[in-house]
Amino acid sequence: MKVFAALVLVAGLANAAKAAPPAPAAAATTRVEVKGPRVRAKDIFPGAVADVDLGPTPPIGSTRVIEKADIEKAFAEAKAQAPKKIPSAVRVSRKTRKLSALEVDGAVKSALSTQKLPRGAELVKVRASAVEVADDYHHVNVDLPPVPRRAGPTTVQATVTFLSESADTPIFRTVVPLDVSLPPEAAFADIPRGAPITIVVKKGLVEVSVPGVAALDADVGGIVPVTLKPSGRIVRCRAVDKDHAALLEDS
Incomplete structure (x- = not known):
């Protein structure tokens, strides 16, 4: 009798398992790489008539999720017709490219060629390393710290800011050591006490x-x-x- 009851229980569980509807599959998130500081509708919907602004792109190395409701809201605020098929969510990231150490070296030297080094310093070497930057990178700005009051060789830590052609907003910053040579007069103050x-x-x-x-x-x-x-x-x-x-x- 106990064996019969056990068989009935097993059969009932099996039938219940067959009758249960399958769990709905998780909605897939569309992934898009964006070139530029802002996410535009045409980055996600190439055929969109209105190129609505969908907010900023995330920093390099991170992602941002744009929900369907946010996309619909952006189109509504722009008084534009939204696409008929909008994914439940879109994960966007900044499109990047790798610059070799030689490319960074050239970019830094190009920027320094248009500015006078402090205290008569002469550039000897750029200690560049390969970096990953936004794909729309165009040029760099180089900011130099105060140079020590001394003569001879020394190393300074320059702040290199990567910029796009279309905007002055920094897209990436890094520190690049520069070897420089200082002339004898660099050991003295530009303005001595009592001058x-x-x-x-x-x-x-x-x-x-x-x-x-x-x-x-x-x-x-x-x-x-x-x-x-x-x-x-x-x-x-x-x-x-x-x-x-x-x-x-x-x-």
Whole structure:
């Protein structure tokens, strides 16, 4: 009797399993690589009549999911006809490409060719490495830190910003070491302590020049405390060149 009951139970479970409807398959997410800082409707729907803006592309190495409701909302706000077939979700990523160390080297040297290196430094070597950047990369900007007050070889850490042709918004930043050689005069301050310097004060269309003396050693582009003549008051300025400084607002 117990055996018969067990067989009936097993048969019932088997029939229940056959009768249960299959679980619905998870909706597939469409994946799209986008070239540029913004996701456009035509990136997802090539045949779309209206190229509606669907928001920013994610940073390199990450993704962003755009839900169907968000797409419909964007088309509605743009007063444009939405595509008939919209996926439940779209996962977008920034299209990238790999730059070799040689390509980064060339880009950095090209940028530096249009700017004067501080303290008379001469570029010796760019210690570039391969990097992955956005596919719409066009050129770089190179920002140099203050160069040490010394002569001879030294290494500085330059900030290299990769930019696209269509926008000035940075798409990638990295640090690239630069080997430079500094001339003997680089060991001395551009503006020695006690040197005469003229403070330039601008208020609207009015410009006033005030004589002063550098209270400390300073370099062009840096902050220099200046003693005013004849009051003796010390104010903070930014050195414009070896002979002139601009008064800072917080002085």
